[in-house]
Amino acid sequence: MGLSVSWDKDQGAYIPLRHHYLGAPKQISVEQVLNALKPVLENDKIQKVGHNLKFDFSILFRAGIHMKNLFFDTMVAFYCLDPSRSGHDLKDLASEYLGRQLTPIEELIPQKSSRLNRSLPMDQVQIEKVSLYASAEADCTRQLIEKLDPLLKEKRCDSLFYQIEMPLIEILADMELNGIKVDTVFLKKLDDRFSLEIHALESEAYGLAGQEFNLNSSKQLAFILFEKLKLPPARKTKTGFSTDEEVLESLIALHELPRILLKHRELSKLKSTFIDGLLAEVDPGTSRVHTSFNQSGTATGRLSSTNPNLQNIPIRTEQGRMIRRAFIPEKGFVLLSADYSQIDLRVLAHLSGDPVLTEGFNRGADIHRATAAEIYHVRLDQVTDEQRKRAKAINFGIVYGQQAFGLSQSLGISMNDAQNMIESYFHKYAGVREWIEKTKQEAKLKGFVRTLLGRVRYVPEINSKNGSMRSFAERTAINTPVQGTSADIIKAAMIKIYKHLDTQSGRPQVKMLLQVHDDLLLEVPEQHLEKTATSVREDMENAIRLSVPLIADLKTGANWADMEPFKG
DNA sequence: CACTAGTGCAA
DNA sequence: TATTGCACTAGTG
Numbered sequence: 001m002g003l004s005v006s007w008d009k010d011q012g013a014y015i016p017l018r019h020h021y022l023g024a025p026k027q028i029s030v031e032q033v034l035n036a037l038k039p040v041l042e043n044d045k046i047q048k049v050g051h052n053l054k055f056d057f058s059i060l061f062r063a064g065i066h067m068k069n070l071f072f073d074t075m076v077a078f079y080c081l082d083p084s085r086s087g088h089d090l091k092d093l094a095s096e097y098l099g100r101q102l103t104p105i106e107e108l109i110p111q112k113s114s115r116l117n118r119s120l121p122m123d124q125v126q127i128e129k130v131s132l133y134a135s136a137e138a139d140c141t142r143q144l145i146e147k148l149d150p151l152l153k154e155k156r157c158d159s160l161f162y163q164i165e166m167p168l169i170e171i172l173a174d175m176e177l178n179g180i181k182v183d184t185v186f187l188k189k190l191d192d193r194f195s196l197e198i199h200a201l202e203s204e205a206y207g208l209a210g211q212e213f214n215l216n217s218s219k220q221l222a223f224i225l226f227e228k229l230k231l232p233p234a235r236k237t238k239t240g241f242s243t244d245e246e247v248l249e250s251l252i253a254l255h256e257l258p259r260i261l262l263k264h265r266e267l268s269k270l271k272s273t274f275i276d277g278l279l280a281e282v283d284p285g286t287s288r289v290h291t292s293f294n295q296s297g298t299a300t301g302r303l304s305s306t307n308p309n310l311q312n313i314p315i316r317t318e319q320g321r322m323i324r325r326a327f328i329p330e331k332g333f334v335l336l337s338a339d340y341s342q343i344d345l346r347v348l349a350h351l352s353g354d355p356v357l358t359e360g361f362n363r364g365a366d367i368h369r370a371t372a373a374e375i376y377h378v379r380l381d382q383v384t385d386e387q388r389k390r391a392k393a394i395n396f397g398i399v400y401g402q403q404a405f406g407l408s409q410s411l412g413i414s415m416n417d418a419q420n421m422i423e424s425y426f427h428k429y430a431g432v433r434e435w436i437e438k439t440k441q442e443a444k445l446k447g448f449v450r451t452l453l454g455r456v457r458y459v460p461e462i463n464s465k466n467g468s469m470r471s472f473a474e475r476t477a478i479n480t481p482v483q484g485t486s487a488d489i490i491k492a493a494m495i496k497i498y499k500h501l502d503t504q505s506g507r508p509q510v511k512m513l514l515q516v517h518d519d520l521l522l523e524v525p526e527q528h529l530e531k532t533a534t535s536v537r538e539d540m541e542n543a544i545r546l547s548v549p550l551i552a553d554l555k556t557g558a559n560w561a562d563m564e565p566f567k568g
Numbered sequence: 569c570a571c572t573a574g575t576g577c578a579a
Numbered sequence: 580t581a582t583t584g585c586a587c588t589a590g591t592g
Contacts, residue, residue, distance in 0.1 A: 277587075300583060304585070405580045406581050479582045
């Protein structure tokens with residue numbers, strides 16, 4: 001993601017900002033490029049020399065602009081045409097369309113692409129190469145415009161592309177540039193604490209095993225557990241016996257070692273991935289981490305996040321929450337999180353039109369409790385915690401196409417009980433079952449499914465003779481419209497929110513930091529909290545009109561773990 | 569160094 | 580035999 005500056009030395013400069021490429025394909029003057037760049041560059045290190053623009057590319061990097069992803073916007077266009085193709089495929093596709101090979105920017109610059117934003121300054125040779133690349137990119141993009149626009153219209157993906165994905169590019173670029181502040185001192189202390197405990201657990205494990213071994217090796221661990229200690233193996237993987245969490249849990253009653261291993265697994269995961277991994281990505285100058293959002297990386301329309309992935313920061317266990325606690329606002333700011341309440345189920349209610357589910361949301365019910373009441377035939381106030389828990393598991397499972405076996409596993413109940421629960425569910429929510437059947441049929445007929453805003457996902461395997469492939473395709477055919485529509489909705493919300501942020505000298509004072517699928521994280525000046533929260537809520541709840549209300553839960557706090565509901 | 573497998577974190 | 584992701588470590592060639 002990012003902004004890119006492009007020009008052509010013969011025809012003059014055109015297309016200064018990526019998100020203008022396809023939206024407004026036209027040539028513009030060098031002066032217009034200069035003007036467009038001013039708010040970004042804040043200085044005059046860019047000159048017009050003859051018909052060329054001349055500037056030191058390192059100032060772009062100093063301004064925090066990442067040069068990545070060739071043909072970014074055309075990739076997004078290809079993505080709208082078929083999101084199941086990976087980014088690499090999209091590059092090849094672009095080459096096909098233009099009938100020649102494209103050179104990835106990574107080959108022009110000797111640093112690793114993921115470290116591009118730290119490679120400053122570039123030398124003169126590199127600048128020349130990047131300049132050449134930028135010209136070529138702009139030219140190829142212009143040629144692709146004519147080919148892609150009619151395809152988008154033909155598939156009725158043009159409004160998704162022009163109204164949602166293109167406006168989103170600038171927002172994601174902004175979020176990447178903002179980054180999020182990390183309390184590195186806190187994180188390092190945590191690192192020391194975890195290291196000590198991990199070491200102690202290792203010693204303990206060696207004692208119980210009667211020898212030293214690599215606790216991180218599932219192969220060595222399987223040998224210790226199932227051959228040396230003769231514990232009963234529960235499951236096999238392709239290469240040997242499984243030692244995953246579920247298996248270890250089942251062995252706790254038989255031996256002391258598994259409990260130690262589980263504790264060790266949790267801590268070493270937290271240390272290696274989330275503490276060490278995160279610290280390695282922090283900008284030492286600002287203490288902020290800048291993730292990359294991939295806008296064309298998922299089959300459903302969701303975003304993904306890399307280097308580091310900030311969409312999977314722990315929250316469930318207390319020690320995991322310690323990691324989240326390290327994410328803090330800048331001095332004078334607070335964090336504001338705004339997450340959609342049960343958006344997938346609301347989307348399911350809307351798509352299926354099921355009257356019971358719809359009614360539940362319309363009267364503002366606790367939907368898991370309501371589901372429990374429906375399937376257990378009890379009054380709302382008679383629902384037990386256990387019943388609510390199971391209803392919640394069903395509600396989630398339905399969206400993924402879960403069947404009796406899976407439900408029985410996740411709840412630890414018999415296949416029979418699970419089957420009965422599912423039957424009761426579909427009995428009460430008959431509209432959901434009908435929608436599932438209708439959606440599968442349509443997918444078999446057309447070979448694809450769509451989200452509410454028209455995003456397409458092809459599911460060719462749905463007519464496969466291979467039963468497990470077909471079942472998998474059926475589950476994606478059900479899951480994609482739900483997950484994908486939720487993604488459409490939050491993208492629409494981000495665009496509304498961003499548009500309403502007050503700006504000062506071109507940049508919003510309120511900073512959008514992260515999107516985690518149904519959750520937005522913003523950094524807000526303390527004195528603007530009230531009005532920002534109000535407008536964020538407004539924009540999220542009115543992002544798209546469904547047959548059920550959309551509800552956003554707002555929370556604020558001085559770190560990402562300890563947040564209090566926003567009153568108002 | 570590139571790749572796979574196993575594992576586990578999130579929505 | 581529940582979807583969508585990314586990344587870590589071990590192990591292989």
